[in-house]
Each structure stands twice: as structure tokens, then as C-alpha cells.
Amino acid sequence: MAQVPGQQLSNKDLANFRQVVRHFEGKQYKKGLKVAEQVLKKNPNHADTQAMKALILHSQGHSQDAFDLAKIALKNNMKSHVCWHVYGLLWRGEKNFEEAIKAYKFALRLEPESQPIQRDLAHLQVQMRDYEGYIESRRNMLQQKPGIRQNWTALAIAHHLSGGYEDAENVLTTFEDTVKNNKPARTDIEHWEAVLYKNYIIAESGNLEKALDHLDAIGKRSPDVTGVMEMRADYLLRLDRKKDAEAAYSALLDRNPENSTYFDGWIKAKDLQDAEPTEAKKAYDGVAAKYPRSDLPRRRPLDFLSGDAFRQAVNAYLIRMLRRGVPSTFANIKQLYGDKSKLSTVEELVEGYQSGTMPNTTDDSKPATEKEQENFKWSVPYFLAQHYNFITSRNLPKALEYADRCIAIDSKSVDFHAVKARTYKYMGNTYKASELMTQAQSLDLKDRAINTKAAKYLLRNDQNEDALAMAGKFTQNKTSGGPLADLLDMQCIWYLTEDGQAYIRQRKLGLALKRFHQIFNIFEVWQDDQFDFHNFSLRKGMIRAYVDMLRWEDHLRDHPFYSRMAISAIKAYLLLADNPDLAHGPILNGVNGSTSNGKLSEVERKKALKKARKEQDKLEKAEADKKALAKASKPVPKAEQEDVKKEDADPLGKTLVETKTPLDDAMKFLGPLLEFCGDLLDAQKVGFEVYIRRRKYLLAAKCLLKVRELASEDADAFVFAYQLRHALESNAEGIDGKVTSLVKELAKDALQLNVPAKEFIEKFRKENESTSIRHVQAYAKVKQFADASTQADNEKLLLESVSKFEDARLEDLTAGLEILQDWGSSSDVLEKYKTEARKSWPGAAVFQDG
Structure with a gap:
């Protein structure tokens, strides 16, 4: 290929150019820029140096200057693969992967044998999940360098990710055949990982018999002993070889008797998942006797036992844990509270322990030691404080009473003060909750967990600066941004x-x-x-x-x-x-x-x-x-410290x-939210709110239908339906007729367009006025939206709903207050609402004055 004029460097400048590349790779950008300027001083149109300078400028944050210089470099030498490669890297840095791939492919046309360009292209293709392109790139790299194992493995991964299990297996087998005369050592991790990965592929293809045979052939020499045992047990179970699977899972339990996955497999292998509870309990008792220190075989039977059997088992379990003073006892038990009978049994038993003397367990007649008696005195009220805090068994005055009993026993306990703070949080008193949690934190300044809780409670009370100071106790605070910059880094x-x-x-x-x-x-x-x-x-x-x-x-x-x-x-x-x-x-x-x-x-x-x-x-x-102040006190960085943090502008x-386009900006968050969290009710609700304001009525209708599908009785579905009805009627001339027809057909059940608007609203009231406070609020919102002159009636409706639904949740009552504030209600109305709400939630900060 003929040399392009002005693109040939002297030996000295060529050495300097290579130095520029090394400085860039070592992130020594200032040095690299200085050497690049020296080369360009003698060779002002040298495209490759210009391209490298552009890459350094981009790394320093000068994106526009970098692109301008890269384009000049390409103009000076369109046939330089370095310039095209750099141009691709610049686009990749801007996350414009399509343009980056185009640039890489052009560079490869000029330099088909370049491994760095091929590697960067392949990485970008797998990043974008372009598996067909990734297969092609990896195949080319393998053909050029078949002696490198990584190229074979990478091609197998490409086939595997695209669903070509057989091709992936064949690639790994072909490489194994080329090196079968050289037996790999047990310490050759790369080989054994590739072998187990091949087994992983065979199993994913659905051929479990072949996967098991292959695992038996290679498993004994693999250094990943636990991994092999887990795979083998899983294959045996899925092949319905129950006896062998039971033995395999028993061997795994010998290694780790606290692994719930092993217990799941063991139970399935023994065909006990649908067996009589007494039979399953007997099996778990055998495991508990074998592993006396293991908790799982004692806790698991509580999930399926009922009646007297449950009472005996949970009694034994609770006494065992409370005598030992295990703080996480309630956390282990609370999953049972979905069953009301189990909840009441646990409550009755533990209340009995609190009022009486400590009983012996049914399976342990040994008298309690002095230490166990001391543990029992605090562990029982601590359990009850958590019990009465929990949502399904909530009784906050009782929770507070038991928290105070715990603190009376040990006033220096972090856990006791924390559970009291949690009680105030559930009462809605965010101020008192944050105060108590901060007090708990002061009892152990080295405990990061309680520091985290204290910071969280301060934030819930809108004390942002205090929360940052609290979190800052566990950050380095060496950067100019202080604790917040450290929290961002972490x-x-x-x-x-x-x-x-x-x-x-x-x-x-x-x-x-x-x-x-x-x-x-x-x-x-x-x-x-x-x-x-x-x-x-x-x-x-x-x-x-x-x-x-x-x-x-x-x-x-x-x-x-x-x-x-x-x-x-x-x-x-x-x-x-x-x-x-x-x-x-x-x-x-x-x-x-x-x-x-x-x-x-x-x-x-x-x-x-x-x-x-x-x-x-x-x-x-x-x-x-x-x-x-931070700049003045900050020491001057060393010359070698190139990677200095950018200042937040x-x-x-x-x-x-x-922003002048808040709804357009919201789409940045909403797009991924609806794509990946489409079954989340709140995601569909905010989706509707955005789309109705953007006049995207078809998308709004889809969100409305999804809300109705996820929660058919949700009160907001009625509000959304009315808003969509109103939008279609009031903007009839500005909407494409096809869109209107499609929306009406799609959401006809929700919109009920054959019913007049007034009748639509009143029908909802008649059907739902006693359903919940949220339904009353929805009716009031729609009525206000339809006719703002009815505000006085709507305010009265919200006020009456507070006394009507005395058991309303705090968040529901808070929602009513927010509605009144949105309407711009008078201070008298707001005060009356707060007064009524305080009867149900006397401690809630949101209903207090000041």
C-alpha cells in the first residue's frame, strides 16, 4: 500500500508515538498529551497521533474537542485503521454503540488481522447482545489464532448465549481433542472451568443423562468439589432417580446443614413434599438429631405442621431459641404469621412465657442454666416488642410497653432502643423515631448497621443534613465532596x-x-x-x-x-x-x-x-x-495523580x-421501568399519569388496563378511567380518529362510554362508598375534577371519611390530607382534617402543627 504523504514518522517520532500509546494505556493523560504535542509539532498532519490525542482529550472530558480532532485525523488519512479504531472508541465512550460498530468494521476492512480491533468489536457485540455478530467475530479470531484456548471458549460462549447448545458443545469438544495427549493438572483452573462449563451447556440443552454421564467422567478430578456435588444431585433429582438423589443431597447436607436449597432437594428426593406432616416431621427430627447445632431442620416443620402438632413444635423451637437468647428469633418466625391460627398460637405461647416461669422444652428436660434464665428475661419481651410491631399482629401501645420493659432490663442495649424507635416509626412519629434511633446509635459508635438505621430514620424525618453527618461517620471524607461524594463512590x-x-x-x-x-x-x-x-x-x-x-x-x-x-x-x-x-x-x-x-x-x-x-x-x-473552603484546605495533588475526580458543576x-420539558425527561426513567417492571402496580400508575399529560392516550389506556389487571379493585383505576374519558371527549378534534376508535375499543369495559359521565361517577360512589377510604378519596377527586365548584362538598366528604373509616392506615389518611392541599383548601379545613386524623393516629407527625 502506498504511503499517504505526511504520515511517515522518523524513528525518534515513531518511538514517541508508541510512548503516547503507553501513557494513554497507563492513564497518564498529561504526559501522553505532552508527548503527542511534540510529535505533532514536527508532523502537524500525522493522523494517528492526532487520533491518539483525541482519545486522551476524550478521557479528560473534552468530548467535543476530541471528536473534532478525530474527524481531522480521518480527513488526513482515511485509510488508517488506527484513526477508525479511535473513532469507534470515541463513539463507544458516548454510548452510541451503532456508530462505534460501524467504525470498528471499517477499521477491520483496512486491517483484517488486527486482534485489538476484533476484540473491541466482539466486546461491543456481546454488550449489545448481538449474538450473531459475536459468533462471526469470535470465529474470525479463532481462525487467526487457534492455539489460544480463550478463543475456543469465547466462540462456545457465543453459540451458547445465542441458543446453539450443540455448536457450543462441539467447539469445546474439538479443543479438548486437540490437547487430550497432555493431561491437565488438577490446578489448571482454566481447563476445569471449561470442562464444567461444557457440562453446564449439555444440561441446559435438556440432555440430562448425557450431562450426568459426562459429570461422572470428569467430576472426580475437578477442583470444584462442591459445584460437582450440587450439579450431580440436581441432575439425579430431575432424572427422577430419587434414591441416588437422596444420597447426593445427604452428602451435601453433611457439608452444610444450613443450606435451604439442599433441604429442598433432599425433601423432594424422599417424596416428602406432599407427604403426611407427621412423616415429614419425623424425617426432619432425624436430621436435627444428626446435626444438633443446625437450625433449619427444627424451623422447617413449622411451615407445614398445624394444630396441636404445630403448637408442640413451635413451643419447643421458641423455648430453645429464647433460652439461648437468639436476637433473630422473631425474624425466623414471622413468616408463619400469614396463617392467623399460627400467629395466635405463637402470641399465646410467648405471652405465657412472659407472665409465668420459664418452662422446659418438650425435647429437653435439662434445667435451665443461670445464663439461660438471664437470656429468657430479656429475649421474651424483645420478641413480643417485635411481634406487636409486625404488620399482621400490630398493637403499637403493647409494642411500646414491651420495648420499655427491655430497656429497663438493659438500658445500654442498641437493639432495645432500636425496636422502640421502630414502634414510633409505625405510629407515624418520625421525629421521636429518629431521636430514639440516634440515641441507639450513640450506644455503639462502631456498629455500622445501627449507624445506617439512624441515618435512614433521620432522612424519613426530612433531616437531610443531620443524616449526611450521621452517615459520614463511616465514610473516608477525604474527597472535596465530603461524605456525599463518598456515598456516591460507594x-x-x-x-x-x-x-x-x-x-x-x-x-x-x-x-x-x-x-x-x-x-x-x-x-x-x-x-x-x-x-x-x-x-x-x-x-x-x-x-x-x-x-x-x-x-x-x-x-x-x-x-x-x-x-x-x-x-x-x-x-x-x-x-x-x-x-x-x-x-x-x-x-x-x-x-x-x-x-x-x-x-x-x-x-x-x-x-x-x-x-x-x-x-x-x-x-x-x-x-x-x-x-x-474545600479547595483551600485540599492538598495539591501529586503530578502523577492523573485520575482526579471531576467537579460537579x-x-x-x-x-x-x-427543564422546560419535564414530561419528556420523565420518559428516561419511565421507559426502562415499564419494560422491566411492567407487573408493578405503581409503575403502571405513574405511566398513566405521564402518558395522559403527554396526550399519548393509547399508551395511557394500556397502563389503565394493566392497573385493572393487577388490582381490579384499586380506587385509582376509577380516577384514571374518568381522566381518560374526559380527555377523549374534551380533545376530540385534536386526536386522530383511529387512535380514538382504538382506545374506545381497547378500554370499553373500563371507560363505559355508553354511560353519561355524571352517572358513571355516581355509580362508582354507590358501589364503593363503604369499601375503603381510598375509594371515597377517588370519588371526591373525580367529582372535583369534573366540577371545581363542588369543592366544599368534596372537602366535607373527605372529612367525614376519616371518622367513618376509623381503622384507616396512616398512608391512606395522609393521602387525603395531600388531596386537600392540592385543592388549596383553607387552613380551617386542613386543621379539621388533622384533628379527626389525630383521633386514629395521635402520634403521627404529619397531623401535628409545627
């Missing part, structure tokens, strides 16, 4: 979520959105982290773990961490869409001083906005002062909250 999602939700309650939407976007970025990081493992896992030979990781990543966003954050973020955007003034901070209702979405008069609005802007300016000034989320 990807502490629970804290960021609670922090964001606290800011929503305070209507500080900028900070709330900042936290939710930070969490969203953490999920993006987890998604991108796969790139590191595509090569690492092959190099280390950990193939089964790698495949499991890829499958886990496929379901990354159906994790509750994501759904909880996304729902909160969407609610924040909905608040912003309904009341754009909230972009300036919490708008105060001029009447009662509470944060509100209600309508203010123009004068009140201007006053509130002025005050909100002042508060925002004060926050920004405080943040700027904090940064200046928008710590208060001002840019996020000042």
Missing part, C-alpha cells in the same frame, strides 16, 4: 433514594432530581461494567460466573432499587409539570405555610416565589462557600429542575 443507593424522597416531601425538586439522576447513572455504570469482564473472565477462565453475570445484567433494571427510584423520579417530574413554580424551590401556601400545589392568589404567588428564590440563592451561596440540580 454506590450507596438506599441512601441516595431516601435522600431524594425526603427532598420531594420538602418540594426541593432540584436536589431530589439530582439524587435520582445519580442513581440512574449508577445503573448505567453497572451496565457498562460488563466491558471489563468480557476480556477479564475469559483470561481468568471463570466462564460459568461470567455467563451468570451476563444473564443477571439482562434483568438489571427489574431490581426493586431501580423501580423505587424511578417511580420517585417520575413523581418529581409530574409535580414539576403540574406546578412549574416549584423549579424555584418549595412554594409556600400563603394561608397555612405548608408546601402545597394548591392555587395561590397572584399576590401570594409572587411573595412565595420571591421567598423561594431567596432560599435557593442562599443554598447556592452556601454550596459555593463549601467548595471554596450542578450539585443542587438547578439545571435538571429548570
Whole structure:
């Protein structure tokens, strides 16, 4: 190939160019940039150096400059595979994977033998789950270098992930045949992992007989003894070879008698899952005698026993655990509370222990030691405090009584103060709960678990700064961002979520959105982290773990961490869409001083906005002062410390909250939420709220139908149905006729368009006025939406519903208060509602003044 003019370097400059590459790979960007400038000073149009300089600039955060320089490099030498490879890397850094793949493929045309380009292309294809392309890339890499085992394994993975089990097995078998004369050592982890991975593929293909035969042939030499035993037991059970499976699971229980999976397999192998309870209990008793220190064989029978048999077994279990003073006894037992008869039996027994003397167990006639007697004195009231806190057996005054008894026994116990704090939390008294949990934390400053709880309770009480100081006790606090920066580095999602939700309650939407976007970025990081493992896992030979990781990543966003954050973020955007003034901070209702979405008069609005802007300016000034102080006290980094943290240009989320398109921004969270958490009721509800505001009526109808499918009696389904009806009728001219017809056909049962709107509303009231307080609230909301002049009647309805449903949950009563605030109700109405609500929930902070 003829040399392109200006692209040939002298030996010295060529050495410098290689040095640029090494500096980039070592993340020494300043040094790399300096050497690149030296090369370009003599060779200003050298495309490859320009491309490497662009890559360094991109790594330093100068994305636009990097792309401009990369395009100049390509213009200078369109036939340079280095330039095209770098161009692909730049696009990959911007997460535009389609453009990156195009660039890689163009680079490969110019340099078909380049392993780095092929490897990067293959990694991108598996990242995007383009398995056909991945197979082709891995096949090409194998043909070029068939002597490297990783290339064979990678091709097998490509076939396996695309569903080609037979092809994957054949690839691994072919390689084994080429090296069968060299017997691998037991310490050759890469070989034995590949062999077990082959067995994994055979089993997944459904040929369990072949998988078992293969495992028997290779299992004795594999260093993963436990893994082989687990696979063998599983195959035997699935092949219905019960006797052999029983022996296999018994051997596993000898290794770990606390593994519930082993017990599940053992029970199935013995055909006891549908057997008489007495027979199953006998089997578990035998295991308990064999493993006297194991808890599982004693706890498991409580799930299937009933009546007197259950009473005897749970009595023995409780006394054994309480005599030992096991703090987690209630956590082990509470799963039984779904059965009311079992709940009442446990309650009766433990209340009996509290009022009487400590009994002996039915299977142990030994008298209690002095230590066991001491344990019993505190473990019983501690169990009862937790018992009466639990949702199915809740009696908060009793829970408080028993928590106080525990504290009287040992005033220095962290657990006793924590259970008392939890009681106040369930009472709705977030202030007292956070105070008590902070007190519990002060009793053991080295306990990270109680520190976490204390921080969480402070956030639930909207004490964000105090919570950060509390969490900061267990962070390094060396970075300029302080504890919050450390929590971000540690990807502490629970804290960021609670922090964001606290800011929503305070209507500080900028900070709330900042936290939710930070969490969203953490999920993006987890998604991108796969790139590191595509090569690492092959190099280390950990193939089964790698495949499991890829499958886990496929379901990354159906994790509750994501759904909880996304729902909160969407609610924040909905608040912003309904009341754009909230972009300036919490708008105060001029009447009662509470944060509100209600309508203010123009004068009140201007006053509130002025005050909100002042508060925002004060926050920004405080943040700027904090940064200046941190910068002044921060030591100058060493010259070699290239990877310095980027400074956050928008710590208060001002840019996020000042968006002009909040509903469009909400889609960033809503899309993955509905894709991966479609069976979550709250996800469908916020989906409807977004789509109805965006006038996407067909999508809104689908969310409505899903809500009805997931919870047919849910009161919000009625509210949504009316809103959709109203939207179709009021915007009839602005909607495509096909869309209207499709929505009407799709949701005809929900919308009941053949019934007049007034009749539709009253029909719901007649059918549901005694169902729940939520149904009354739904009726009032729809009535208010249909005719705002009925507000006085609707307010009266909500007030009456509080006394009518005396057993209403705290969250239901809080929802009623929020509805009144949204309507901009007067302080008299709000105070009357709070007064009524306090009769049911006297300690709830939300119903207190101040």
C-alpha cells in the first residue's frame, strides 16, 4: 500500500508515538498529551497521533474537542485503521454503540488481522447482545489464532448465549481433542472451568443423562468439589432417580446443614413434599438429631405442621431459641404469621412465657442454666416488642410497653432502643423515631448497621443534613465532596433514594432530581461494567460466573432499587409539570405555610416565589462557600495523580429542575421501568399519569388496563378511567380518529362510554362508598375534577371519611390530607382534617402543627 504523504514518522517520532500509546494505556493523560504535542509539532498532519490525542482529550472530558480532532485525523488519512479504531472508541465512550460498530468494521476492512480491533468489536457485540455478530467475530479470531484456548471458549460462549447448545458443545469438544495427549493438572483452573462449563451447556440443552454421564467422567478430578456435588444431585433429582438423589443431597447436607436449597432437594428426593406432616416431621427430627447445632431442620416443620402438632413444635423451637437468647428469633418466625391460627398460637405461647416461669422444652428436660434464665428475661419481651410491631399482629401501645420493659432490663442495649424507635416509626412519629434511633446509635459508635438505621430514620424525618453527618461517620471524607461524594463512590443507593424522597416531601425538586439522576447513572455504570469482564473472565477462565453475570445484567433494571427510584423520579417530574413554580424551590401556601400545589392568589404567588428564590440563592451561596473552603484546605495533588475526580458543576440540580420539558425527561426513567417492571402496580400508575399529560392516550389506556389487571379493585383505576374519558371527549378534534376508535375499543369495559359521565361517577360512589377510604378519596377527586365548584362538598366528604373509616392506615389518611392541599383548601379545613386524623393516629407527625 502506498504511503499517504505526511504520515511517515522518523524513528525518534515513531518511538514517541508508541510512548503516547503507553501513557494513554497507563492513564497518564498529561504526559501522553505532552508527548503527542511534540510529535505533532514536527508532523502537524500525522493522523494517528492526532487520533491518539483525541482519545486522551476524550478521557479528560473534552468530548467535543476530541471528536473534532478525530474527524481531522480521518480527513488526513482515511485509510488508517488506527484513526477508525479511535473513532469507534470515541463513539463507544458516548454510548452510541451503532456508530462505534460501524467504525470498528471499517477499521477491520483496512486491517483484517488486527486482534485489538476484533476484540473491541466482539466486546461491543456481546454488550449489545448481538449474538450473531459475536459468533462471526469470535470465529474470525479463532481462525487467526487457534492455539489460544480463550478463543475456543469465547466462540462456545457465543453459540451458547445465542441458543446453539450443540455448536457450543462441539467447539469445546474439538479443543479438548486437540490437547487430550497432555493431561491437565488438577490446578489448571482454566481447563476445569471449561470442562464444567461444557457440562453446564449439555444440561441446559435438556440432555440430562448425557450431562450426568459426562459429570461422572470428569467430576472426580475437578477442583470444584462442591459445584460437582450440587450439579450431580440436581441432575439425579430431575432424572427422577430419587434414591441416588437422596444420597447426593445427604452428602451435601453433611457439608452444610444450613443450606435451604439442599433441604429442598433432599425433601423432594424422599417424596416428602406432599407427604403426611407427621412423616415429614419425623424425617426432619432425624436430621436435627444428626446435626444438633443446625437450625433449619427444627424451623422447617413449622411451615407445614398445624394444630396441636404445630403448637408442640413451635413451643419447643421458641423455648430453645429464647433460652439461648437468639436476637433473630422473631425474624425466623414471622413468616408463619400469614396463617392467623399460627400467629395466635405463637402470641399465646410467648405471652405465657412472659407472665409465668420459664418452662422446659418438650425435647429437653435439662434445667435451665443461670445464663439461660438471664437470656429468657430479656429475649421474651424483645420478641413480643417485635411481634406487636409486625404488620399482621400490630398493637403499637403493647409494642411500646414491651420495648420499655427491655430497656429497663438493659438500658445500654442498641437493639432495645432500636425496636422502640421502630414502634414510633409505625405510629407515624418520625421525629421521636429518629431521636430514639440516634440515641441507639450513640450506644455503639462502631456498629455500622445501627449507624445506617439512624441515618435512614433521620432522612424519613426530612433531616437531610443531620443524616449526611450521621452517615459520614463511616465514610473516608477525604474527597472535596465530603461524605456525599463518598456515598456516591460507594454506590450507596438506599441512601441516595431516601435522600431524594425526603427532598420531594420538602418540594426541593432540584436536589431530589439530582439524587435520582445519580442513581440512574449508577445503573448505567453497572451496565457498562460488563466491558471489563468480557476480556477479564475469559483470561481468568471463570466462564460459568461470567455467563451468570451476563444473564443477571439482562434483568438489571427489574431490581426493586431501580423501580423505587424511578417511580420517585417520575413523581418529581409530574409535580414539576403540574406546578412549574416549584423549579424555584418549595412554594409556600400563603394561608397555612405548608408546601402545597394548591392555587395561590397572584399576590401570594409572587411573595412565595420571591421567598423561594431567596432560599435557593442562599443554598447556592452556601454550596459555593463549601467548595471554596474545600479547595483551600485540599492538598495539591501529586503530578502523577492523573485520575482526579471531576467537579460537579450542578450539585443542587438547578439545571435538571429548570427543564422546560419535564414530561419528556420523565420518559428516561419511565421507559426502562415499564419494560422491566411492567407487573408493578405503581409503575403502571405513574405511566398513566405521564402518558395522559403527554396526550399519548393509547399508551395511557394500556397502563389503565394493566392497573385493572393487577388490582381490579384499586380506587385509582376509577380516577384514571374518568381522566381518560374526559380527555377523549374534551380533545376530540385534536386526536386522530383511529387512535380514538382504538382506545374506545381497547378500554370499553373500563371507560363505559355508553354511560353519561355524571352517572358513571355516581355509580362508582354507590358501589364503593363503604369499601375503603381510598375509594371515597377517588370519588371526591373525580367529582372535583369534573366540577371545581363542588369543592366544599368534596372537602366535607373527605372529612367525614376519616371518622367513618376509623381503622384507616396512616398512608391512606395522609393521602387525603395531600388531596386537600392540592385543592388549596383553607387552613380551617386542613386543621379539621388533622384533628379527626389525630383521633386514629395521635402520634403521627404529619397531623401535628409545627
